[in-house]
Amino acid sequence: MSAVAALWSTSIGKKAVMAVTGIVLVGFVILHLAGNLKIYLGAGAFDAYARGLRELGEPILAYGQALWTLRLILLAAVVLHIVAAVQLTLTSWAARPVAYTEKEAVAATYAARTMRWGGVILVLFVVYHILHFTLGAVGYAPGQFQEASAYRNVVNGFRVWYVSAFYIVAQAALGLHLYHGVWSMFQTLGVDARSNGVYRGLAVVVAVVVVVGNVSIPLAVLGGLVK
């Protein structure tokens, strides 16, 4: 068995895969937030950023090539993260076929207990989000979505209050998942137990910045600040 297969076959190996792919996903979420916040600089800046993503690496790379490479890396990270999570869950259920009679969690936080359901909600959110803002297949009147006008698409998309409400709820799920995920990642990667408080603090900062930043956008559209 190769070293990679041997690592994958163990629970700690799968946790390591979750931690490393988690770093890629957290990195994406932070960079995506930085891009999303350009909405406050106006249509010119936001659309230039969306165009820049496609022109990245030109003229050495072809139009869209760097973006597609990043998409494939992201997709691989998501798939590995989910497969490892499902396998770890199945192993844990198999080890405990009879449910606990006492189900009250003693030390686990709310965030820790909602990782699985939270993960499912996030997958559903991302599928909807791509259909919405990347493809314009849902959430718009016919002809309203314009591929070259990301700013208009975001404003028109978030003007529908229930779509905004869905995004806001999804950000809450993302915040909980990030908080517990970032903290678990440090645990798996073997941080010094004495610094536990620092890592929890770091996990809170990442989760709060991402949620507040992202939630501000639908609220700014509904409140008329971004129009």
Ligand code: HEM
């Ligand atoms: C209010 C918050 C958000 C806004 C305003 C937003 C905005 C956008 C926009 C405008 C696009 C399309 C970009 C383009 O085609 O040029 C996009 C794509 C995407 N977003 Fe978000 N996003 C938000 C939150 C999130 C979150 C929380 C996640 C993940 C957890 C996420 C994941 C993605 C992904 C995977 C894509 C597809 C990228 C691609 O392949 O082109 N977004 N987002």
